[in-house]
Amino acid sequence: MKKILKFIKYMMTYSLLILLAVFFTFPFLWILSTSFKGPENLFTWPPQFIPEHPTLENYVNVFKRIPMARYFLNTVIITSLGVVFQVFFASLAAYPLARLRWKGRDLVFKLILLPLLIPMQGALIVNFITIVRFGLYNTYIAVVLPSAVSVFGIFLMRQHYLSVPPEIEDAARIDGCNEFQVFWKITFPLVRPAAMALAIFAFTAHWNSFLWPLIVLRDETRYPLQVGLAQLNSVFEANFRSVAAALVLTMVPILIFFYFTQRYFIEGYKGAVIK
Amino acid sequence: MLSRKAQVYLIAFSFLIAPLTLLAIFTYYPIIRGVVLSFTDYNMMLGKAKWVGFRNYIELFKDEEFYVALKNILRYLIVVPFIQFFSILLAVLVNKRLPGIRFFRTLFYVPVITGAVVVSITWRWIFHIDGILNGLLLHMGLIKEPIAWLSDPRYALCAAMFVTFWRGLGYYMVIYLAGLQNIPSELYEAARIDGASSRQIFIRITLPLLKPTILFCFLISTLAALKIFEEVFLLTQGGAETTTMMYLIYDYAFNRYEFGTSAALSVVFSGILLMFTVINFKFFRAGSEGR
Structure with a gap:
């Protein structure tokens, strides 16, 4: 009797999980099927999930009409720059705030944290003006520079640096390492999981960022995927098939990336949120 | 030879100088400059600003869209408790030790990882007048004629809110799962x-x-709801009475080139965000005392 009850409970849990999986993925499955559809009516009822006359025409169309590969490359460049900047600057800035003793240290740390408490929406326009003044308008650097130093990142790295026992560093100093070597060869490797978590946050943020690149980039050849996609509708007016193909092409790489790194996503939050 | 104390200062300085310079230019400077800008008429071409006093603010408060945006971001807050409630349930569900549970976690996270742009465009086609949603509802006999989800002011904002809800669940689920x-x-x-x-x-x-x-998630999702932009930009282009503060800030600056008014709106909006942050932190404190 107890076994049957347990089995029913099992089945119910899995039914619920499958139902939710459908809820979260059906729009994408629909997009996927549409992207292979020929000239047949898209909006039939019941919706057809397996295309009657599957075709790759829509994909050919996308590559012909918009520089999809270019968008992808731009996103990769912007995201890589963004991740490297955020991890590097946060690791660098957090080190003296956690590992060195100097007067005024806590004051500097508090000042750095201040922006977390004060929401500044003015940054959008002012930073745009600054970027134009620096002659950086329409460059990749312009996209990543304003967010190169992540206050949250500094906070996260500092918390992890604090957990490193000072004896290890002292030993390295006695062995003749200078402070930068101590940082780079001893302390930083010990907090690599935190750096990894930060890298993942930075990755998702940059890969999906939209508003800022939309503002500081002018040439279509510099657009990242997200901005390029948003312009799609003007190119393909009412051609849902081509839009669907472009959406699929955008999704596939990030899904593959996520499949291989998902372990770090959840671990990253575990380290970041609670500490 | 420098004293040890001076050496430490020098080292700390050399580590901090680059990050702090960038923070100063792109994070601290805009706070002050933004306020100054809001009192001027800024010409992007010439890079010159003319002092106009409170004119931008007066113009802003006369603009009906400002009140629509204000109303909309407050309405958008309804999403917050729903997202939190259901993502906690989701987290509890996927925290069970069952075979294949990692696979389901991954699936639930897909809308998060694909990003706001892909998600919004996808849903725009679902909400399309001839789209799959109307097809379903017509077929089930729940409605008699197709609904213009994204151009009817009665539904447009709710549609955007639903998309935010749908793509936010997985995000908070993972944070709760970690918790x-x-x-x-x-x-x-x-x-x-x-x-x-x-x-x-x-x-x-x-x-x-x-x-x-929970309190952490409430804070970030409250701020995210107030700052909503992508969904509105991509689903309705701010039409059908769906404009929000962030959309209006963007619209003033980059469609109408009224940088001063945009800055004024930014200042007002920052005040609103600050208010909600303070409220949330009050809860935070009350929460940590309760433990």
Whole structure:
């Protein structure tokens, strides 16, 4: 009797999980099927999930009409720059705030944290003006520079640096390492999981960022995927098939990336949120 | 030879100088400059600003769209409790040790990882007048004629809110999952030995220990709801009375080139955000005292 009850409970849990999986993925499955559809009516009822006359025409169309590969490359460049900047600057800035003793240290740390408490929406326009003044308008650097130093990142790295026992560093100093070597060869490797978590946050943020690149980039050849996609509708007016193909092409790489790194996503939050 | 103290200062300085310079230019400077800009008429071409006093603010408060945007971001807050409630349930569900559970976690996270742009464009086609949603509702006989989800002011904002809800669930689910997994399992074992039911365990152990995570998630999702932009930009282009503060800030600056008014709106909006942050932090403090 107890076994049957347990089995029913099992089945119910899995039914619920499958139902939710459908809820979260059906729009994408629909997009996927549409992207292979020929000239047949898209909006039939019941919706057809397996295309009657599957075709790759829509994909050919996308590559012909918009520089999809270019968008992808731009996103990769912007995201890589963004991740490297955020991890590097946060690791660098957090080190003296956690590992060195100097007067005024806590004051500097508090000042750095201040922006977390004060929401500044003015940054959008002012930073745009600054970027134009620096002659950086329409460059990749312009996209990543304003967010190169992540206050949250500094906070996260500092918390992890604090957990490193000072004896290890002292030993390295006695062995003749200078402070930068101590940082780079001893302390930083010990907090690599935190750096990894930060890298993942930075990755998702940059890969999906939209508003800022939309503002500081002018040439279509510099657009990242997200901005390029948003312009799609003007190119393909009412051609849902081509839009669907472009959406699929955008999704596939990030899904593959996520499949291989998902372990770090959840671990990253575990380290970041609670500490 | 420098003293040890001076050496430490020099080292700290060399580590901090580059990050602090960037922070100063792109984070601190805009706070001050933004306020100054809001009192001027800024010409992007010439890079010159003319002092106009409170004119931008007056223009802003006369603009009907400002009040629509204000109303909309407040309405958008309705999403917050729903997202939090359901993502906690989701987290509890996927925290079970079952075969294949990682696969389901991955699937639930797909809308998050694909990003706001892909998600919004996808949903725009679902909400299309001839789209799959109208097809379903017509077929089930729930509606008699197709609904213009994205151009009817009665539905457009709700549609955007639903998309935010849908793509936010997985995000908070993962944060809660991390929170749940940080709860020591001894506590559950002890409670079970004492004969507590699963519901009692959830209310007496899980929820109280999850409180810091819950408050953190409430804060970030409140701010995210107030700052909503992508969904509105991509679903309705601010039409059908769906404009929001961030959309209006963008619209003033980059469609109408009224940088001064945009800055003025930014200042007002920052004030609103600050207010909500303070409210949330009050809860935070109350929450941590309650523990």
